[in-house]
Amino acid sequence: MKELKKKIISVCKVIASDHQLLAGVIGLLFIFFIIIFAPLLVTDNPYHYGDDILFRVGQGGHILGTNHMGQDIYSMLIYGMRTSFKVAVISALISGILGVVIGGIAGFFGGKVDIIVSEIINVFMMLPTFFLILLIVALFGNSIYNVMVVIGITTWPSNAKLMRAEALTLKQRTFVKSAEAMGESKSQRLNKYIIPNGIFPVVSNTTMGMSNAILTEAGLSFLGLGDATIISWGQMIYTGKQYITTAWWISTYAGFAIIITVIIFYLLGDGLNHVLDPKYSKQGR
Amino acid sequence: MGKYIIKRTISGFITVILVFAMNFFLFKMAPGDPITTLMGTKATSKAMRHALEVKYGLDKPLIVQFISYLRTAAHGDLGISIIYNRPVADMIGEKVGATLLLCLTAAIIALVIGTAMGIHAARKEGGVYDVIASGTTYAFNSVPSFWLGLMLIIIFSSGLKWLPSYGMVDNRADYTGMAYVMDIIMHMILPTLTLTLILIPQYFRIAKSSVLQVTNEDFIMTFKAVGMNNKTIFNRYIFRNAILPTVTIFGISVAYLITGVTLIEIVFAWPGMGRLMMTAITQRDYPTLMGSYLIMAISVAVAMLLVDIVYALLDPRIRYE
Numbered sequence: 293m294k295e296l297k298k299k300i301i302s303v304c305k306v307i308a309s310d311h312q313l314l315a316g317v318i319g320l321l322f323i324f325f326i327i328i329f330a331p332l333l334v335t336d337n338p339y340h341y342g343d344d345i346l347f348r349v350g351q352g353g354h355i356l357g358t359n360h361m362g363q364d365i366y367s368m369l370i371y372g373m374r375t376s377f378k379v380a381v382i383s384a385l386i387s388g389i390l391g392v393v394i395g396g397i398a399g400f401f402g403g404k405v406d407i408i409v410s411e412i413i414n415v416f417m418m419l420p421t422f423f424l425i426l427l428i429v430a431l432f433g434n435s436i437y438n439v440m441v442v443i444g445i446t447t448w449p450s451n452a453k454l455m456r457a458e459a460l461t462l463k464q465r466t467f468v469k470s471a472e473a474m475g476e477s478k479s480q481r482l483n484k485y486i487i488p489n490g491i492f493p494v495v496s497n498t499t500m501g502m503s504n505a506i507l508t509e510a511g512l513s514f515l516g517l518g519d520a521t522i523i524s525w526g527q528m529i530y531t532g533k534q535y536i537t538t539a540w541w542i543s544t545y546a547g548f549a550i551i552i553t554v555i556i557f558y559l560l561g562d563g564l565n566h567v568l569d570p571k572y573s574k575q576g577r
Numbered sequence: 578m579g580k581y582i583i584k585r586t587i588s589g590f591i592t593v594i595l596v597f598a599m600n601f602f603l604f605k606m607a608p609g610d611p612i613t614t615l616m617g618t619k620a621t622s623k624a625m626r627h628a629l630e631v632k633y634g635l636d637k638p639l640i641v642q643f644i645s646y647l648r649t650a651a652h653g654d655l656g657i658s659i660i661y662n663r664p665v666a667d668m669i670g671e672k673v674g675a676t677l678l679l680c681l682t683a684a685i686i687a688l689v690i691g692t693a694m695g696i697h698a699a700r701k702e703g704g705v706y707d708v709i710a711s712g713t714t715y716a717f718n719s720v721p722s723f724w725l726g727l728m729l730i731i732i733f734s735s736g737l738k739w740l741p742s743y744g745m746v747d748n749r750a751d752y753t754g755m756a757y758v759m760d761i762i763m764h765m766i767l768p769t770l771t772l773t774l775i776l777i778p779q780y781f782r783i784a785k786s787s788v789l790q791v792t793n794e795d796f797i798m799t800f801k802a803v804g805m806n807n808k809t810i811f812n813r814y815i816f817r818n819a820i821l822p823t824v825t826i827f828g829i830s831v832a833y834l835i836t837g838v839t840l841i842e843i844v845f846a847w848p849g850m851g852r853l854m855m856t857a858i859t860q861r862d863y864p865t866l867m868g869s870y871l872i873m874a875i876s877v878a879v880a881m882l883l884v885d886i887v888y889a890l891l892d893p894r895i896r897y898e
Contacts, residue, residue, distance in 0.1 A: 420870075428603065536735065550719075550724065
């Protein structure tokens with residue numbers, strides 16, 4: 293019990309040592325709060341098509357107005373957080389796992405495997421990702437799960453690149469060499485030493501990737517390629533576009549929600565990068 | 578050096594082939610089948626289906642189909658739009674100019690402003706200006722471009738009524754000469770402003786961090802110790818070294834801009850490639866869609882290849898590990 297308490301205190305100290313990380317963690321707690329208590333926070337059922345069509349901000353008890361279908365904007369914003377978070381986490385997980393496995397294998401095994409995998413990574417990094425996502429979603433359907441998977445499988449190369457570089461240096465380190473001398477197999481070394489020690493840059497990169505996933509999903513929804521059956525901020529901006537001159541509130545608040553969430557993940561990623569990368573603290577920045 | 582260029586060119590070539598392959602197989606894997614579309618869902622005649630397959634070469638093995646696709650594309654034939662019944666290559670040719678005009682203008686403005694802001698912030702690191710500029714660019718980095726465009730329309734078009742929000746020229750007026758140019762400029766202001774604001778953060782960050790990095794190098798310290806004038810050090814040594822990464826970012830970002838500008842083109846109904854692609858998506862015009870993606874992917878690959886070569890020429894450290 294005491295051990296646990298000590299650990300928690302040391303983690304808190306690390307978080308408090310970096311302003312960006314602290315801000316990011318507070319923001320993340322805020323996001324969790326909204327996601328968990330969404331049903332209690334809303335004033336209306338966001339899926340309810342009411343009679344209050346295009347109400348102004350504050351009119352008829354709608355804090356942020358309503359849209360052309362009579363849905364309450366404030367309640368939609370709260371539920372939209374769930375969608376954005378889901379997209380961010382799942383696509384980032386897919387991209388992170390693919391990146392760690394592919395990059396780890398390339399860096400660790402080296403030789404021909406590395407040459408081929410690096411070439412694939414380079415080629416993938418040259419592809420215009422947003423358009424590839426757009427194309428796939430347009431061809432194969434735009435359910436939210438499709439969108440998440442496609443974002444995940446098109447963004448892994450940057451993670452793989454980081455993981456490969458880590459694996460390349462880690463496998464030369466004494467503790468990995470001694471594990472080899474002790475007779476541990478290749479897959480054991482990869483799983484026990486290389487991946488756990490080299491994963492940190494991928495963690496911070498993936499956190500940043502969450503921001504990009506949110507922006508990508510919003511962009512797709514804005515093009516009308518989002519999942520129409522769920523509430524998403526991009527979708528709100530898309531529907532608000534038609535009413536931009538008469539009902540500015542539909543698009544405007546959803547945009548602010550996106551910006552705040554994206555900033556939180558950027559802060560988190562930057563902060564993690566500072567804390568996890570020893571080179572950074574040495575420079576004193 | 579020669580070896581590096583050859584290696585990069587091969588890598589670029591593989592990318593282009595991969596783009597072709599992906600284009601081809603995505604199209605093949607996509608739900609829906611062109612023969613069924615041609616025959617209609619009610620026709621079930623096997624002989625007719627077979628005859629159509631032979632006519633369009635769809636009875637041959639996939640790899641043969643792929644090679645013939647490559648061959649026609651190499652001749653500049655990207656197929657015919659199923660909606661407009663015109664060659665896709667021609668349609669893209671008409672639109673590419675408008676996209677480039679928008680992209681290059683915004684990229685150059687953002688390069689100048691962002692870099693200047695970054696250098697200024699780095700010279701007074703930690704000062705009020707640095708804190709404000711860093712914070713603002715950090716926030717702008719998180720802004721969805723299409724939303725920013727809409728907000729600018731709300732403010733400058735529907736609110737203040739200063740600027741047009743739609744298209745590239747005023748269709749109701751028949752301007753010629755100078756008035757025509759002015760009309761295009763007026764229509765360009767809002768999309769360019771949106772794009773510039775979105776692009777400034779990356780130039781700011783690169784310029785700031787590379788100036789800081791060079792400033793902390795030992796040789797700069799030596800110049801300072803010797804008593805050289807700060808201004809001379811900056812103009813002659815720091816600036817030249819720090820500007821290099823900006824050059825690369827500029828090349829890469831112009832390459833990506835051509836694809837990234839789509840959302841902004843749609844907000845402002847700018848008649849560029851992005852809008853062409855968007856209409857193709859809504860109308861399920863697959864040949865146009867595939868052709869545009871092909872052109873975009875190839876131009877990105879070529880641009881990045883050029884950037885790498887230019888960078889290697891400028892900076893001997895990069896040439897190869």
